[in-house]
Amino acid sequence: MRSFLLQVAAVTVINIKSIPQRFWLSLSTVVAVALVVMVLLSFLAMANGFQRTLTSSGADDVAIVLRGGSQAEINSTVARDQVRLIEEAPGIARSPEGKPLVSAELYLIVDGLKRTTQTKANLPLRGIGQEGAAVRKGIRIVEGRMFQSGANEIVVGKALLREFQGFEIGKTVSFATSRWTVVGAFEAEGSVFESEIWADLPVVQSLFNRTNIVQTVRARLQSPAALDALKRYVDEDPRLKLDVKSEAAYFADQASQTSDLIHKLGWPLAIAMALGALAGALNTMYSSVAARAVEIATLRAIGFGGFPAFVGTLAESLLLAVLGGIIGVTATYLIFDGFSTATLGASFTQVVFSFKLSPALIAQGVILALAVGLAGGLFPAIRAARMPIVAGLNS
Amino acid sequence: MNDFVLIGKNLFRKKLRAALMLASIMIAFLIFGVLAGFQRAFNAGEDVAAADRLMVVNKINFTQPLPIAHYNRVRSIEGVRQVTHMNWFGGYYQEPKNFLVAMAVEPETYLQVYSDQVDAAADARAAFIRERTGALVGETIMKKWGWKVGDRVPVMSSIFTQKNGARTWDFTIVGTLTSRKPNIDTNFMVFQYQYFNETQNQGRDLIGWMALNTTSPSQNDRVTKAIDQMFANSFYETATDTEKAFNKAFMAQLGNIALMVALVVGAAFATILMIVGNTMVMAVRERTREIGVLKTLGFSGGRILRLVLGESVLLALLGGIPGIALAALFAAAMETSLSNFIPGFAVTPGIALTAVALMLALGLATGLVPAVNAMRLKIANALGRS
Incomplete structure (x- = not known):
């Protein structure tokens, strides 16, 4: 047994030491695998980053109320009396002063300029109620101050400032006949709210000619379990033809639509490229076996078994693939991780997000690399193991 | 035996190796065809915009x-x-x-x-x-x-x-x-x-x-x-713009699709350039003696150059044409089911022509080094090497 293991080890070392003889061909396999891993991981990191941004936006203990069947905030309308009924609903948390933590909101789209392309882009202007910031968790003004109620003032999310121009602090912007001053920037724990512009609801309503109209209602719940009580209350009241969801569920739905689409693009592309790299790996390994035919036959002639030849060839292939995988992961991390970009979300406005790698994604990339190495080494290894000694020595 | 037969014989001398090269080239062109069709569909709004059409929207x-x-x-x-x-x-x-x-x-x-x-x-x-x-x-x-x-x-x-x-x-x-x-x-x-x-x-x-x-x-x-x-x-207030600029800005809202396509296609082509290029160098080096013999028989350096380049171009075409054809079939099969997301997804004659130009470029690029090496080879050296 020991001599068998020694044989395997010896042949593996010979195999690996012979790689420099086929330097360029081996390198091309390594780079091919690295590129496959990079393509896969950049798509997965994009989907993951988008998903994280949206799912971190939604809280379990915040309910969002929309007009029945409207699906996205932009399509919804809620009447003023319906808002009052919701304020009286069971399960809703109250402020220390005893006011229900409910924010009726208006969601409008305004133009900003995308920095990278200098083209117009849809940005959300959200009119929020007095409790708007308190309903949400983790809202923090990082520059300037919050808007004053009743004033033509707006605050902008940090992510929005990064990708779009036109809303820098101190700047005056005009929408139709109204002029607004940007007075502050806020953070929202990396959530989608950082891609928004906020202002006082009554001011937005009057300056945009939407007096008494709101689109959605957000309510802080006493606990996540209180959602059911609120739902029952809404269902039982014929005046409330509304959909009630937890904010977490609302955003999770939107996140999965887009990230599913990115996965559906990324995986087939990566698999197609992996097949191309596999052809390269097979080619390299068959060349390796052919180049070492005399050597393998000689080893066989002096008593080495076929199995060590098999293991040696497979180990060489796996080593090349793992090298490629590591380079691919490192390059993706250096180039794409944290890369900030924006796309249109479900409410027809820009959502700013960053590419985000995770250990689980890296594992998927390494597994794909290993799969290419395994498949690319297997058949050449079988050939190496079965090579007739005489034919090998003659070649 | 004319040169073309000779090229074909050289290419398929090692059938497995040739098949693997063809497969990797085919996949690269399949990816190119599908992504180019995808990008074209995204740009369609810009491409079809009438020169005299304006869009008037709320400012x-x-x-x-x-x-x-x-x-x-x-x-x-x-x-x-x-x-x-x-x-x-x-x-x-x-x-x-x-x-x-x-x-x-x-x-x-x-x-x-x-x-x-x-x-x-x-x-x-x-x-x-x-x-x-x-x-x-x-x-x-x-x-x-x-x-x-x-x-x-x-x-x-x-x-x-x-x-x-x-x-x-x-x-x-x-x-x-x-x-x-x-x-x-x-x-x-x-x-x-x-x-x-x-x-x-x-x-x-x-x-x-x-x-x-x-x-x-x-x-x-x-x-x-x-x-x-x-x-x-x-x-x-209104904002008036040409239809072309309006459509372009709208597509830019989705993200930089063109850059994404360029990176993936670039990665696919970098892969085959390396794999095919290295394999061609190796394949020609194995034939050093034969090239010496051909030169002894009176084949000129230029003719040797053409033989090797012909081989690499033939390889690129034989791999690339099925690849682009597969992409066209794929697009045709998916057109209806994708019409809501990317209307007008198709591999057009324009894309196919670009693909053929890329195949020629790939063939020349991968064949150049071994072809020049073969052309410069001295008969004495060639026959001396075992």
Whole structure:
């Protein structure tokens, strides 16, 4: 047994030491695998980053109320009396002063300029109620101050400032006949709210000619379990033809639509490229076996078994693939991780997000690399193991 | 034995190796074909835009409405040949995931303004203008849902409800809209603004945007300024732009698709360049003695060069052409199911031609080094090497 293991080890070392003889061909396999891993991981990191941004936006203990069947905030309308009924609903948390933590909101789209392309882009202007910031968790003004109620003032999310121009602090912007001053920037724990512009609801309503109209209602719940009580209350009241969801569920739905689409693009592309790299790996390994035919036959002639030849060839292939995988992961991390970009979300406005790698994604990339190495080494290894000694020595 | 036979024999001397090369080239061109088709579909709006067409939208954002009074005022501006207005309906059929691109339009002028893009039979046009609940439905949608002219179809909206509380609008299909340009997909339907305006509950006499044709593209700048000045400082200010710029900005909102496509295609081509290039060098080095023999027989250096380059170009073509053909088949098979996301997804003759040019470039690039080596080879050295 020991001599068998020694044989395997010896042949593996010979195999690996012979790689420099086929330097360029081996390198091309390594780079091919690295590129496959990079393509896969950049798509997965994009989907993951988008998903994280949206799912971190939604809280379990915040309910969002929309007009029945409207699906996205932009399509919804809620009447003023319906808002009052919701304020009286069971399960809703109250402020220390005893006011229900409910924010009726208006969601409008305004133009900003995308920095990278200098083209117009849809940005959300959200009119929020007095409790708007308190309903949400983790809202923090990082520059300037919050808007004053009743004033033509707006605050902008940090992510929005990064990708779009036109809303820098101190700047005056005009929408139709109204002029607004940007007075502050806020953070929202990396959530989608950082891609928004906020202002006082009554001011937005009057300056945009939407007096008494709101689109959605957000309510802080006493606990996540209180959602059911609120739902029952809404269902039982014929005046409330509304959909009630937890904010977490609302955003999770939107996140999965887009990230599913990115996965559906990324995986087939990566698999197609992996097949191309596999052809390269097979080619390299068959060349390796052919180049070492005399050597393998000689080893066989002096008593080495076929199995060590098999293991040696497979180990060489796996080593090349793992090298490629590591380079691919490192390059993706250096180039794409944290890369900030924006796309249109479900409410027809820009959502700013960053590419985000995770250990689980890296594992998927390494597994794909290993799969290419395994498949690319297997058949050449079988050939190496079965090579007739005489034919090998003659070649 | 002519040179071509010799090239073929050389290429397929090691059948397994040749097959692996062909497979990797085929996959690279499959990826290229599919992604190029995808990108073309994304850019279609920009490519088909008429030079004399302007879009007039609310200056705040194109989702904000304009009053219909704007339409009548724009009509009278000098240099405006014809103008129409449209409203986004947010339509879907049966359930929200079957979304329909449905727009409420002014029927007569819609057909005039977009006569360069869509067409309908004369009786369908007349019926569309006449019938209050009539709709013209794009060929793509008709096929997708198996609808026929004369059908009454219920369309729901994710934005509007009817005044009577109903969520569904019934339309009578009075005709099929067909495309007048190969890269325009008819994945949309239009119906009468009047019917929409009278039945919906969210504000009367508002329109989404206007589309107009100028008397000549040279009038574009003047008309643009005239319109935006006319409504400056009003509650409903306008932003007028060419259709091309408008469509381009809209596509840019989705993200940098062009960069994404370029990176993936670049990665695919870098892979085959390296794999095929190295293999060609190796394959020619194995044949050193033979090349010496050919030279001894009187083959000139130039002829040797052509033999090797011919081999690498043949390899690229034999791998690439099936690849691009597969991409075309894939696009044809997926066209209907993807029509909602990327209408007009197809591998066009233009893409195929680009692919062939890339194949030639790939063949020359991978063959160049070994071909020059072979050309320069000295007979004595070649025969001396074992």
